[in-house]
């Protein structure tokens with residue numbers, strides 16, 4: 492969609508995450524970011540754009556609070572920023588590197604015991620809702636994966652009809668999940684799962 496000046500002002504005054512604004516205005520997330528930071532439409536409202544550039548969170552937990560959005564249906568608090576290679580939200584703050592879900596958990600419940608990782612009961616790695624996180628061992632996490640895979644193949648067999656090459660095609664594609672789902676005849680949640688979970692196999 493082509494944006495006009497009124498749209499740009501609306502984007503600048505709204506504090507919702509980039510993803511939500513992108514959806515509303517039918518543009519890429521990056522476009523929203525460029526508008527907000529003044530890389531585009533710099534003449535519209537330089538003061539607000541400067542604010543978007545320099546607004547700073549006061550702590551890592553504050554970053555997570557500002558950059559995640561509650562999904563009212565699933566109860567997941569989805570990280571809106573970048574993801575590391577395994578699909579977990581990550582960011583740096585004061586020169587240190589953080590994983591969003593671990594920060595959220597520690598802010599709510601205290602330190603994670605040494606050597607343990609956090610398991611997502613919702614199987615959504617972007618999720619930063621501490622209620623969906625439980626400390627566990629690496630082995631627990633692997634067991635979760637196995638039982639979930641069994642679940643996908645047992646109950647959601649419409650996902651399993653995809654071949655390995657189709658799975659790779661979906662993962663490589665830049666098309667929207669909705670469009671891919673229609674193209675391959677699967678549910679959009681299957682597409683999003685495939686893109687998120689790099690360990691996905693077409694055959695169990």
Ligand SMILES: [Zn+2]
Nearest residue numbers: 567613618623
């Ligand atoms: Zn969740």
